Amino acid sequence: MTATEASVPSTEQSKLVEMAWDPITRIVGSLGIYAKIDWAAKRVVECHSTSSIFRGYSIFMKGKDPRDAHFITSRICGICGDNHATCSVYNQNMAYGVRPPHLGEWIINLGEAAEYMFDHNIFQENLVGVDYCEKMVAETNPGVLEQANRTEAPHAADHGYKYIGDIMRALNPFSGEFYREALQVSRYTREMFCLMEGRHVHPSTLYPGGVGTVATHQLFTDYYTRLMRYVEFMKRVVPLHDDLFDFFYTALPGYERVGYRRTMLGCWGSLNDPEHCDFTYQNMSDWGRRMFVTPGVVVDGRLVTTDLVDINLGIRILLGSSYYRDWEDQEMFVTRDPLGNQVDRRHPWNQHTIPAPQKRDFEDKYSWTMSPRWFDGTDYLPLDTGGGPLARLWTTALAGLVNTPYVRATGHSVRIDLPRTATKPEVSFEWKIPQWSNAIERNRARTYFQAYSAGLALHFVEQALAEVRAGHSKTWEKFTVPDEAISCGFTEAVRGVLSHHMVIRGGKIANYHPYPPTPWNGSVRDVYGTPGPYEDAVQNTPIFEENSQENFKGIDIMRAVRSFDPCLPCGVHMYKGDGKPLHVMHSPAMLNQF
Template sequence: MTTRTRGRGQATETERELVEMSWDPITRIIGNLGIYTKIDFNNGEVVECKSTSSLFRGYSVFMKGKDPRDAHFITSRICGICGDNHATCSVYAQNMAYGVKPPPLAEWIVNLGEAAEYMFDHTLFQDNLVFVDYCEQMVKQTNPSVLRRAETTEAPNARIHGHRTIADVMRAFNPFTGAVYQEALQVSRVTREMCCLMEGRHVHPSTLYPGGVGTVATPQVFTDYLARLLRVLDFVKRAVPMNDDLFDFFYEALPGYEEVGRRRVMLGCWGAFQDPAHVDYDYRHMSEWGRRMFVTPGIVLDGELLTTDLVDINLGIRIMLGSSYYDDWQGEETFVTHDPLGNPVDQRHPWNQTTLPHPQKRDLDGNYSWVMSPRWYDKRTGDHLALDTGGGPLARLWTTALAGLVDTGTVRATGHSVEINLPRSKSLPEMSFEWRVPRWSNTIERNRARVYFVAYAAGMAVHFIEQAMAEVRAGRTKVFSDFDVPEEAIGCGFHEAVRGVLSHHMVIRDGKIANYHPYPPTPWNASPRDSFGTPGPYEDAVQGQPIFEENGPDSFKGIDIMRTVRSFDPCLPCGVHMYLGGGKVLQQVHSPTFGAAG
């Protein structure tokens, strides 16, 4: 629902008229996200933005007292789209807590499942949800002059993807009727099948466990996966140049469009795809095995790679309240005072968080969201950084490119770019793509990075399946290692959900979960203003951006605002988690007249 009210606002130098506009809920995403803005139409600027969530859930509350071995089965239900990412991250945290290392083949199987998940989710979101904002039908309504120009603009890569003009590309993304829209739905089905082959079920895996997997590792299961992958590669090879053509056109057709959704380069990535030759899940070795992941963890600030050390990343996490509906837990129990390396752990760290929900009326000048405000503490400057994930792919590619640590043959990080080499597929020859670190962290580059990461995941899947088949051919088919649940332990898992950073922190006491906090990407991206008044990434990216839509206030659709918010790939169930309170006892009374048959 979009609402509009007019009011007078104070500009920096002169008084100007501001129009209050809200979109609540935002469509085409999961969850109850509301965006509230103040817009200066006379000067073509979004002056203020507040991001709200009216949905409250609370896994951190009801996980307490559970058997730790159930954690991944429970937390996968946090989300109905990226549940396997949660299950995987929880398994990583449990492996650390139990001190267990899965066999190499198990790690390759998990990596194959997660690669399929990235291909599935990014394709579905990009082509069936994001591109609705760039399709012919939408551009005709919001920027008809841009569509007229698109009709006469040749697509530079038409010989690869088959669409002669940019307008033809836009038509291919029209909902339900567009050729690419329809094909993407089929690709999403195939990639889900690939995920199921490795993880048993999608989206809540049935064969992922601490210590390994329950997948029966036969040559047939990997052959079935590869056959599907070769079909997907055909689609990916056309999608990358087609995306480039469309996004480059928007920069050309709308000078200044790079400012839409632009914010300071302040990106976080927690890494993905473990290397079984190095990972042992021992916290004391986490700095080393973290850097061996096939997506490099890291934090990028103003183009500089601050760290690739998961220990530094872990210790810097701070959960702040600010404008959210919770009471502070200062003074509550401290679960972890020092990490296994002897480093002090802050009270605002997830290991020490106590969730104290405080329902209240929304106040945009006070507390207005159920999402907390995760921040990363930069010990060099004392700043609490409002990191964003760039929708996931932008941060993953940026950190991996700058670190220059990944080289599998199919994917290579160069220090300034990522090279992706895709082998011959069902109907297309071998192709190579290069994602280069962009000038901006903005709406277009978040969306562009998504299709490049589909290619990245596909290239990694080729590598992983080669490694898995080598294990099978060598007779190393063990996929599970035994373990015992300790009476006292802590664990943390770091992974990348589709849309960005994902961590699970667990404390075990008396063999049960004493504290558990999953932090997916959406709390980082959708957070409200924190205790220092710093806006969250959605808010920061939207406010201050120019308006390019040709409609006036009375028919304004807010297309560039919607493009910006959706470029982060929002998923509000991952932002806040269900809480049931003390519950109620319900009594059902059966009518003697109708009985059971009534």
């Protein structure tokens, strides 16, 4: 597949301004965005995404006891560590040939649903929301704020804010009413997780074969009371964000191009149905389709596959512009999968991580992030996750396989039916497949997926209570570690696809590779010159900011990047670049001042 980046003739270089946002951080400052902007055309013409940190988990996992894998890999991240632990446990279940009791799986599902609710809420309202709050809009697009202050919110009766400008003020950090309310919500959604898995974000009761959680009526009642508070909260959140995001489309014609890229979405599925999931590779195609979030690949609006075996075999790890040495001369661990299908050398089962640190060069090597791609038989597709929710809802909607009392996939949408709560009647929402894969729709999907997660959690609570009432209190099944095994686990981390691949030899880990959404979304130009999703989404993004070059904050670029939920923006700043500037900017401004 050929590169999609803009080609800039050298004669036009003097018209460009080179800018960098580095770091854009969550916990560590490892993400950088380097862009060239054509001020005359008001658009970004080139972008490079960089990662300045090397973790090396795939290296020091070798030789470890496989039973420690979930405890170790949960430390990959201080935000979605439980997603890694869950994926690792799924991986181990396959390796050990163990099937957890139904109740154990419902408990894991309740924990992961709570994690989706917690993390999407705090990112959407307290971090992404800052990009659309009154203070930010006043500094970047005062004309838009004036319009927002006189534009009535269509769903004011549902969320309580009469004007769009009121919504923006409610999102102001620390002073905004809705901003503060969301912080409180993040507290009790984290409590929901801890009820199921003991500790957030590194679960203390999650093991291969099930969980160590003591299942009682009181446990699920405590979860349910918090869940119903969240359901009531969502009845305000969905219409609020619909009003806010729809306003940007009307206030800034052409805003659909911000963060836009060709629709190439990947979802590995999540939340297993214990009635069908036996964790065997041989049956993975079937039980994968029974997940409550359907796995799949969507290209140009078409659902290419929902088969986890196809998804697994199509994964390729390309190097391209990353700081690693090729492993063509290294051992192949797996040549055939358990079904006899051929496994490529560039599949995670066969990957060798050989770091080769060097000076950053945007014409050659410039990042520690590799370039995962999905091979469809012809092209190596740079799939993105849409920040997680966009891909999950899109694949689930098209597949039309999910059907529960509270959420249902229709083939073209996802319906969410939330029951009556303390002060609000029952409500139905419908997420419809959007026209674009862009910044606004990634953010909108994040809101709808919170409601989707809440609806699924209602179903999971009912199923778990039914098990307890029937006297099925067992939550864990014993297992033995085989001397030899190959295995994989698939789920969805909060911000997208997550897979763990393991090879066991002599009862120890011989090879282990976790692939979270970060390398997929933040990948660099591969060996074919194809840019990664961050790079692709920023390139050709138009600039709507009203500030001059001297006071430019880059809000449209940051909205594009943050729509993928890459990192918490707790350390964003702008750097003008004074090594080889194309055009020097004076007095660069801090992007994030609150």
